[in-house]
Amino acid sequence: MPDIGLIGCGNISAAYLRIAPSFRGLRIRAVADLDEGAARARAAEFGAEALSVERLLADDRLEAVVNLTVPAAHFDVTRRILEAGKHAYSEKPLVLTPEEGERLRELAGARGLRVGAAPDTFLGASHQAARAAIDGGAIGRVLSGTAHVMGHGMEGWHPNPDFFFRPGGGPVLDMGPYYVTNLVQLLGPVEAVVAVAKAGFPTRTIGNGPRLGETIAVETPTDVHAILEFRSGATVTLGASWDVRAHRHGPMELYGETGTLFVPDPNWFGGVTELARGPEGAEPLEAGDHPFGRVNFSFPDGRAFANWRGAGLAEMMAAIDEGRPHRCALDLALHVVDVLTGILRAAETRTRVAMRTECERPAPLSAAEAARLLAEAHEPA
Numbered sequence: 001m002p003d004i005g006l007i008g009c010g011n012i013s014a015a016y017l018r019i020a021p022s023f024r025g026l027r028i029r030a031v032a033d034l035d036e037g038a039a040r041a042r043a044a045e046f047g048a049e050a051l052s053v054e055r056l057l058a059d060d061r062l063e064a065v066v067n068l069t070v071p072a073a074h075f076d077v078t079r080r081i082l083e084a085g086k087h088a089y090s091e092k093p094l095v096l097t098p099e100e101g102e103r104l105r106e107l108a109g110a111r112g113l114r115v116g117a118a119p120d121t122f123l124g125a126s127h128q129a130a131r132a133a134i135d136g137g138a139i140g141r142v143l144s145g146t147a148h149v150m151g152h153g154m155e156g157w158h159p160n161p162d163f164f165f166r167p168g169g170g171p172v173l174d175m176g177p178y179y180v181t182n183l184v185q186l187l188g189p190v191e192a193v194v195a196v197a198k199a200g201f202p203t204r205t206i207g208n209g210p211r212l213g214e215t216i217a218v219e220t221p222t223d224v225h226a227i228l229e230f231r232s233g234a235t236v237t238l239g240a241s242w243d244v245r246a247h248r249h250g251p252m253e254l255y256g257e258t259g260t261l262f263v264p265d266p267n268w269f270g271g272v273t274e275l276a277r278g279p280e281g282a283e284p285l286e287a288g289d290h291p292f293g294r295v296n297f298s299f300p301d302g303r304a305f306a307n308w309r310g311a312g313l314a315e316m317m318a319a320i321d322e323g324r325p326h327r328c329a330l331d332l333a334l335h336v337v338d339v340l341t342g343i344l345r346a347a348e349t350r351t352r353v354a355m356r357t358e359c360e361r362p363a364p365l366s367a368a369e370a371a372r373l374l375a376e377a378h379e380p381a
Contacts, residue, residue: 125293
């Protein structure tokens with residue numbers, strides 16, 4: 001069983017540590033954080049070992065390290081992981097510029113190491129059902145679509161939301177990876193983008209935790225509207241805003257020659273994908289026994305979701321063992337960064353921005369392949 005390290009013990013680390021035992025051969029042995037108290041708390045909570053960042057990187061027991069630091073630190077921490085001779089798996093976005101991603105590609109190639117990156121939610125049952133429908137010609141050639149990620153930001157629930165509103169944050173770089181990654185796995189790479197953007201409010205007020213009531217400055221666009229031109233010929237409108245109190249947009253709709261797909265929130269693995277042939281109604285697509293559609297997480301208010309974060313890491317480690325490409329690959333993550341930063345650049349310059357990177361669509365993940373990633377106690381009956 002490969003031993004895994006984890007750097008960055010903030011909010012998202014709990015999700016990775018909680019779900020890791022569900023995956024076959026995935027053991028997070030050690031955690032680290034610049035705040036050593038945070039590392040000790042997470043280690044005690046989940047039965048891991050708390051180490052300094054330096055000791056974790058030097059630990060020969062660890063085959064790979066998960067990078068859950070804030071986005072501005074992703075490049076530097078992933079670089080250090082690779083320089084330590086370990087495979088790296090990063091939270092989204094992989095990096096904040098395509099140039100940083102190319103440097104990681106060169107380093108990983110020279111060392112013979114893998115780099116993977118979230119999001120891995122596209123491996124979920126509903127999104128794989130959408131992939132199968134498109135690949136099977138269920139709606140013909142996809143002509144256009146819409147995607148919307150809208151709300152009022154993170155300051156209401158996150159105790160330290162500062163980084164969400166600084167360069168490297170905002171709805172495009174924070175939530176956009178879920179939507180664009182899913183679009184790329186469904187439609188292929190993006191050719192070019194155009195966009196407009198602004199910050200709707202100059203400040204935000206923290207609504208939770210010990211800093212309750214503190215005001216923070218907004219330093220990045222929080223309301224962005226973009227058009228993505230795909231190399232397949234499809235054109236998708238993306239709305240990404242944290243300046244919205246309420247809306248009735250669906251997360252994702254794809255309009256084909258012979259029908260429409262309604263795709264659920266790509267921030268989660270589950271939900272129901274629906275197919276409509278005309279205006280009279282839509283039918284749910286059967287996801288079969290795909291295990292990554294099973295509900296395994298709930299909020300205190302009772303909302304329940306399929307949340308298999310870490311599936312991409314488990315799939316990468318299996319791919320290393322099997323000598324094949326992994327699905328949450330550097331090329332995919334880097335292309336998504338190219339698209340997201342291109343959107344911001346297009347909005348700033350009021351020009352059409354062509355993508356500088358390419359990627360292949362990741363291979364579909366069948367129910368049987370997903371089940372093989374799970375520990376026996378979590379496999380479908």
